[in-house]
Amino acid sequence: MTLSLRSTVTLNNGVQMPVLGLGTFQSKSGGETRQAVLWALEAGYRHIDTAAAYGNEQDVGAAIGESGIPRQEIFITTKIWNADQGYESTLRAYDASCRRLGVEMVDLLLIHWPIRDRRADTWRALVHLYQQGRVRAVGVSNYTITHLRELLIDSPVVPAVNQYETSPFNTRQALADFCREHGIQVESYSPLVRGRKLDDPALAEIAGRYGKTPAQVLIRWALEKGMVVIPKSVRRERIIENSAVFDFALTPADMQRLDGLNENLHTIRPPWMTGEWDGS
Numbered sequence: 001m002t003l004s005l006r007s008t009v010t011l012n013n014g015v016q017m018p019v020l021g022l023g024t025f026q027s028k029s030g031g032e033t034r035q036a037v038l039w040a041l042e043a044g045y046r047h048i049d050t051a052a053a054y055g056n057e058q059d060v061g062a063a064i065g066e067s068g069i070p071r072q073e074i075f076i077t078t079k080i081w082n083a084d085q086g087y088e089s090t091l092r093a094y095d096a097s098c099r100r101l102g103v104e105m106v107d108l109l110l111i112h113w114p115i116r117d118r119r120a121d122t123w124r125a126l127v128h129l130y131q132q133g134r135v136r137a138v139g140v141s142n143y144t145i146t147h148l149r150e151l152l153i154d155s156p157v158v159p160a161v162n163q164y165e166t167s168p169f170n171t172r173q174a175l176a177d178f179c180r181e182h183g184i185q186v187e188s189y190s191p192l193v194r195g196r197k198l199d200d201p202a203l204a205e206i207a208g209r210y211g212k213t214p215a216q217v218l219i220r221w222a223l224e225k226g227m228v229v230i231p232k233s234v235r236r237e238r239i240i241e242n243s244a245v246f247d248f249a250l251t252p253a254d255m256q257r258l259d260g261l262n263e264n265l266h267t268i269r270p271p272w273m274t275g276e277w278d279g280s
């Protein structure tokens with residue numbers, strides 16, 4: 001698979017989405033996020049993922065403006081947080097996100113979590129924004145097959161993206177297959193397992209044979225799977241390292257071996273795993 005930092009995937013509505021982006025989950029508001037985004041853009045990234053809940057949309061927007069890179073060259077994703085879900089409140093939340101980002105529209109708007117009793121109205125609001133030309137693509141995050149089936153029953157728009165946690169230690173293959181069958185692009189967050197598995201012996205052995213770091217192998221695994229990947233870092237050297245994944249390819253045998261590491265490991269516990277709600 002021949003890819004580069006400027007490679008894109010074509011979403012189900014024809015929009016081009018860069019295959020690698022910078023995640024900003026838990027990047028502190030203020031200078032930390034602004035500097036990380038500037039370093040990423042300097043390194044060649046053209047895809048930045050944020051969310052209202054992260055509290056750093058304003059810093060992402062400031063860095064994009066400061067970079068001098070034309071807005072149309074940068075793919076921006078943000079998300080509707082749980083407390084803002086519902087039809088009218090979602091419309092207001094989107095306007096607020098655009099103001100904080102300093103943009104007229106974002107490239108991809110996601111429902112952050114599938115909140116029961118509100119997710120249907122929230123999706124209806126996203127479809128309205130999309131049909132009005134106020135966002136280039138709409139999708140979901142942390143949706144299971146059950147949630148997607150429910151959404152697809154009578155929606156005039158198929159989600160362009162489902163963003164969820166996945167890695168060789170949490171492959172979620174059935175969900176990936178369902179998304180692929182329905183033309184929904186899988187986007188991997190926490191692809192580095194939040195650092196918890198970087199010393200795994202099998203992963204380290206594979207990385208050593210390619211002259212790469214375990215983190216780079218994890219990112220490349222997701223890319224080989226056809227996913228969009230958004231590793232997070234606020235360190236310049238790590239941001240650069242995470243982008244240096246386009247000069248090697250994993251063999252089918254190594255991909256199979258990595259798949260075999262699956263242990264259904266969630267590093268970010270979904271609400272239905274904490275008893276807050278059942279996720280249905």
